[in-house]
Amino acid sequence: MLSHVLLISVAFDTSEITPCNHNASLCSLDQSALDGSRRLMTQFKHACNRRMLRFLGRIFVSAQTQRSLNPAAVHRCFCSAAYPCLAVKPIMEPKLYRPPPEVRGMTALDKDAFTQTITVPALRVPIGVLNKVVKSLKKSSIQRPGVPRVVQDKEQSSDFRLVLLDPRRVSAPSSFSETEAEALRSFSVSEELHYYELKLTYDNLKSEEVLEAVLPQGQDVTSAFSRVGHIAHMNLRDHQLQYKNLIGQVIMDKNPGVTCVVNKTNIIDSTYRNFKMEVLAGEENMVAKVKENGVTYEFDFSRVYWNPRLSTEHQRVVQLVKRGDTVFDVFAGVGPFAIPAARLGASILANDLNPESYRWLQHNCKLNKVESKVRAFNLDGRAFIRGPLKQELPALMRGTSAVHVVMNLPALALDFLDAFRGLLHHQEPPCDENLPTVHCYGFSKDDDPDTDVVERASRSLGFPLKNRCSVHFVRNVAPNKDMMCVRFTLPKDVLFGSDAEESEPIEEPASKRQKCEETTNAT
């Protein structure tokens, strides 16, 4: 009994009593406990704050008048008996829901364990003005997935409903804004607060709330994921791995349309730039269907490269392509440059070394009805440049339509530029130059990524590109790693020069060369 009284006192001192958590304390008090507590309190009165004693006394008197001592009744007593200043504090709860402590450490999801009843303030509103009042109280009413804002007023006549309010915003009639108070007056709705026991279940919680409740306290519970069609793709930290299946299930439950959650099990380092992944929850179907910039793609996400964060970059480059142009896509993947460019009326030669990418590229060409505009190849990038590209280029250079070469393999593409050296050196250079525009991607960890990628491209090409190219920052892929795109007109000297792959590429100051070499090794 003593502990009950102390429990309440401690809670007061620390302002911890809230609609969510004080029920738990007060529920544990039965009627005799309250009587006993009251007797005990008289013995403590010299030690206790007089205001607090008066307050507690009023609570107990009110509680004793209740027929059955249910948590809501106690809560109502609490709120109506409290001094205004104390009445405010219990409801100033930063979180609406405090999960039961038993869920902490759960590894297999038990949805029922999250069910909890909380007490929320409410207004009694006549049915005739209900819609208008709900509209006026948008900011103060409760907003939660699956929780009704209006409920039946069980104790009163059927002419009234209860509008449930958010206890974090409304703790007393004075909590309403001037506009809200004015609206209530105009609809003749009393500002008197009523209290309603609201059952919150797993379905009413957000994924962060569930994960925060389950994962060890103080540890990062970030539940970020990338969405690729029906697949949510996560990158869990070590401390989260123990909960991986639960996390997967929660992400699936809370995100409509996600029917499969995967965790990538290694960094993207394979030749084909695809992730190894483990299914955490849902179906094992890895064939995703996505829409990017209005184009539909299908592919097996576990076997090809796809990055939803590149959609703006794909669009940026495709916008530079005109009807009648030709695009050589050296590292085409499943077609996010090639297919939209083909849809614009360009002719495409698209290549990828990964047989799966090649297969899905062809599939996507059919899906988007551009198979007549796209020729697909399954070659190494250098072989593609020295084969199909070399074969087509002379004729294209005699024409007037633009020629683009897209090289999106940022870890390696700059090194592949050497394949252009002396590519056409046995041939006669055309009089009218219609030289290809190259869009070559590279990662950089350098403090000056623009200079870094230009220097590396120059070295690989054997031709100084400084002041002859433009550099575009694509995105930051890691804290100290940027993805860049160097755009330049492929120099005639490179294409028609003697095959210079083995020769020293460019005349750069020795210090710069050194820096270049170091950077290349580091990337």
Ligand SMILES: C[S@@+](CC[C@H](N)C(=O)[O-])C[C@H]1O[C@@H](n2cnc3c(N)ncnc32)[C@H](O)[C@@H]1O
């Ligand atoms: C970063 S992905 C880019 C795919 C696509 N262009 C995009 O933007 O989504 C690079 C692609 O290059 C392919 N690849 C890797 N090494 C290659 C090589 N040596 N030759 C040709 N393709 C290669 C991979 O299979 C992958 O599809």
